[in-house]
Amino acid sequence: MPETVSRSSRQRATSEALLELAANEHRGKLKVFLGMAPGVGKTYSMLSAARAAKAEGKDVVVGVVETHGRSETAALVDGLEVLPRRTAPYRNRVLMEFDVDAAIARRPDLLLVDEFAHSNAPGLVHAKRYQDVEGVLQAGIDVWTTLNVQHVESLTDVVEKIAGITVRETIPDKVLERADEIVVVDLPPEDLIQRLKDGKVYLPENARRAIDKFFLPSNLTALRELALRRTADRVDEQMLTQLRQRGVEGPWPTAERLLVCVGGDEQSERVVRSAARMASALKSDWIAIHLATADRDEGDRKLQKRIDKALRLAERLGATTVRVPAKDLTAEILNYANRNNITQVVIGRSPSGRWPRFLRRSLSDELTAEAQGLSVTVIAPEAAAARRYLPDMPEPGALAAGMAVATVAVGLAVTTGLLLEQLSPLPNMSMIFLLVVLICALRFGVSAAVAASIFSFFAYNFFFIDPRFTFTIARPHELFALLIFLAVAVITGSLAGRLRDQANATRARAEATQSLYEFSRKLSGAPKIDDVVWLVASQSAAIALGRSVVLLSKGGADLALEGAWPPEDALSTPDWAAARWAFEKGEPAGHFTATMPSAVFHFRPMLASRGTLGVIGIAMSEGDDNLPAATESALQSFADQAAVAIERTWLVDEAARMSTAAEGERLRSALLSSVSHDLRTPLASILGSVTSLRQLGDRIPAADQAELLATIEEEATRLTQFVSNLLDMTRLEAGALDIRRDWIDVTDVVRAAAKRGQKLMPSRKIELRMKPDLPLVKGDATLLEHVIFNLIDNAHKYSPASSVTTIASARLESGAVAVRVTDQGYGIPNDALERVFDKFYRVGGDDGRAPGTGLGLAIAASVVRAMGGEISARSPISNGGGTEISIMLPEAVEPARQISSKTT
């Protein structure tokens, strides 16, 4: 079985190696000139090599080279193209920084960038130069750079120990590991010191003082060893990589996996660094784990910050970090190690005193005892850091408050005790004190409880134990009882206090869960994108205890500020840059990160299945160096949920658009088929009748011949009407229909229309109920007749042949003239009432077979509206059937009636 495992992992290694090779093909190559200390001649070597490369015909460009005024170096730069620096204002000075964009735009074969570990001026896109270089490499440009070994992150504490200097400018080990080539620029320490004495080594003014301490032969030798060892490790690794890429069979070192346990104590960072060095030496993956225990971790902000810091360091050093909630630490570590094929566990020894260990084994001891098949490395605490860490150690303020509460409580207990004694002597007064201790524990926590226990101990002795009002105790058994009381009080008090702390922690967690749940519930209920954005902005601001912004990119457009809490409509330039970065790379950027740290907001991308939708930005009101882990995870889950919700609303919108388009398409094809049907049917009748008459005329009886001729006439009329309706509609749509504004008598117009309607369908009964003395209205008589005819035609189409169509006119109170055409037909369903005036809309037209074209009412509505009137439909009128279409024509200032009637 073990063989199988090792073979499969070996095969995996091979495919990973090939993937790595493929990924590296488009990347530029990074070559690092590594030195043990300033002054060994890294820049000099790099430039010499670059000149040689240029001589071979390579396009070499200097991005940044610090000559520090040394003529030898300057001479080497001479003749190479040097990119102009970009300026970055910083405080009162102007700093000259490497211009990444210019370098990428210039696209040389090879770019020289001095001082790999340099920190950029605030306000630039990246905090560190190595991040700039990463961008250049991704653009496919080869880069050569220089680095001193002390700047390697995992070595900083070793360097600190060796040389006694604290290194602030560091680069993550991962970056150096990704370098394709490392060239050691070596110089014996003695020679370096000689060069220093000759003034050949440039050192900044403020570093002069450190020289004597730093450039000692012993220091330099140690650093030299570090540099050489680092490089030797690399060579080893490169050989392995090549073997893997060529598919050469082992023996390779078995894959080691390292787990480092990160606690909240002072030495956790040191433990992480040690683990990083071990992992680097083993060339293995490593994982930093923090086990969060419910009873102490939550609510202790200092502790949380220390844990965050240590985990972040681990991340920088190349570890995967995890947080696991745990109750039994040892079991959880072993469990995790088992599941993740961990081979080695690194843990710091808790620097606890002797007697807690007597009560309980320390975690490291327990782990060593319980671990099976694992090697456990215990890092001993440093003397300086050997202060014991008290997880429950409250802040000074809280301690003082606890003392005060305890004093008051014990005072009350004494008073109560003395009063009770007056009433009836209690056999055991200590119970009152125990009660007070418990109350303190439950209300104010462990420290108040312990303080109350101790105060009670003295107060009980002083007030209630003979001889009273002294601290002396007369009877030995009472001393014994008193000590037991103290023990009981302390133990119950701290247990009750811890219970309270746990309850608080549980409540805090429940609240966090609740708020997340509330958020997701509200999100899922938010129908519109604006609601979602508002929710996300307000909730993010709430968890950040500060401000928030939400930026979205719709359909590939640039990011736009969609919402902010409190409302805001502009962002600063660095914030925009950070937001875009977070959006494009899908990684957090801005404040608290290495990318655009000068931004005010911290941005996190909202990732959904179709890619990044936008970013959430928060600005915390409390100044903090690091983003608290709780806030970070809450923000992350907010971002994830928000992305889903936003994507959902976008999809809903899109679906709605699609269905509208599909509906339009369906309408068009229905229209086409109905128009063709309406044109063809009269044509078929006419053609059929005409051909019948011509070919069979002599055989058709006279009555039938007349019938055929009538058919031809009627169908031709119908066709004419249909064509003119179509033309009217087209003209109306094109705005080409001239509407005259003549004085017209509505009664005359209605009569004419009714006559036409009667002629078209002689069998139908039309009843006119016209009010006499209707005022004249302004309008187009021909068009109005057409409108009323259309209404009559419509009434005929939608009612049984035997029914009566009524046309009534009336003068309304407003002075307008109303014409109502009422049928006794099937009526119009409620939901269709609104749409009957839409073009090509026909009631009950599912099979495309309803009579009519859906144009008559549409034309009527357009014409009436164009004449300033109104049109409306009402149904049912009575007995669940019938439709009434009303036209209201506005009152116009009437001319003298006689004149108009004479002239017309």
Place this chain on the structure above:
Amino acid sequence: MTPRILIVDDEPQIIRFLKPALSAAGYATVIAATGGEALKSAATEAPDLILLDLGLPDLDGKEVIKQLRVWCAAPIVVLSARDRETEKIEALDLGADDYINKPFGIGELTARIRAALRHAARQSGQQTHVKAGNLDIDILAHTVTLDGAPLKLTPKEFDLLAMLVRNAGLAVTHRQILTAVWGPAHTEDLQYLRVLIGQLRQKLKSTPDSVDPIQTEPGIGYRFVGET
């Protein structure tokens, strides 16, 4: 005995001219405005031919054909619009005998009616002798003569011609021909048919400008026009 025609159309205008026209042409007419009525009348009136409009208010015309064909052998001529090609093909495949595009002249309609009635009569009598111009085709004798001289046809060409001749005067769909000549596995192989029709037309032509007895029904199939 005058043949009885069942007219199925919901447009009163169409009925209005068809009824007198068909009476004058010597047919008795029965009217049905819906699919349901059509099925009922087909059962009770025993029509000799059914004129069927595909767009009916209650039932799809194709559904009417499907139901009719279960028990009714009367020829069905479909009245349809020119742009509903797929509908026509489906109708023919379902068992309709012919179709006519709206609007149509009465002469064309009566010709189609006659052809369909003739075909129905032949179905029982098995007459298989057709003349078209100077072409003489006898399916049973397996002989095809042009201007009196025998024509040599390949077996496939003869099968195709026989298929068309048996349905002389009626439209036959591509699918029906392909199924009859090549078998049901080749119903989509239109290219075979095109090539074979081309060869056949070449052989049946006496002079370059003589009338082609095989008419193309665009998008639908072919029709053989000749006299019996």
